[in-house]
Amino acid sequence: MLNLKPSSDSDRRTLKFLEKNPSLSQSLLEDCGPNLSQVATIIEPVLNASSRCEVSSFYIQAVTTGRTAFLTTNLPDDRATQVTSVGASWLIGRNNTCAISIKSTSISRCHAVIGHCPDRGFYIMDVGSSNGTFVNCRRLAALEQKLLNDGDLVELSHTRVEFFISGRRSRTPAHQDTQV
Known part of the structure; x- marks a missing residue:
């Protein structure tokens, strides 16, 4: 599905999120490009949302x-x-x-x-x-x-x-x- 190489912990967490939510992967990659770090800037707040409560x-x-x-x-x-x-x-x-x-x-x-x-x-x-x-x-x-x-x-x-x-x-x- 994704041939992206994670280069940081944030990238690894993002890749794991995308693998769990394949229906989002295509849309996010089309909007952000194949740069995993760009996608990570979108996904990282999702992964940390509960800490904002x-x-x-x-x-x-x-x-x-x-x-x-x-x-x-x-x-x-x-x-x-x-x-x-x-x-x-x-x-x-x-x-x-x-x-x-x-x-x-x-x-x-x-x-x-x-x-x-x-x-x-x-x-x-x-x-x-x-x-x-x-x-x-x-x-x-x-x-x-x-x-x-x-x-x-x-x-x-x-x-x-x-x-x-x-x-x-x-x-x-x-x-x-x-x-x-």
Whole structure:
């Protein structure tokens, strides 16, 4: 699959991540080129996301290279990293078909969506959940889209999650209450 030679510990960790997530390998290599160190600059924050958590043990990290976007999370098990498929939106909820499935009775079957617009960044939208979606302690109205910033606190009902953004050309403006 990959004929790349790791030259550092970071490169070795990146290669291991790519081997575990082959569906991402092609997209990342197309976006970053065959230079493993370039890909490592995208993957290294993914591998260290849990160490950024300050108020929750859970995180969702949005990763973009400009053309490619995906999410990583340690929900529902804070010991393992889950990687979503490459896309532009990801459903979060209790249903097994959700990109991020959380088995908690306080989470609706289809609770919220995280989306990505290349020109504006990542956003979250509550899709009519019973117990609400909150960003930085402010409840979102159903179908309200809220731009997300690196470090935002997202609450899906009673589940607290820190939201991080990494990658090249990712949107990381100052905190603001901007609607999409």
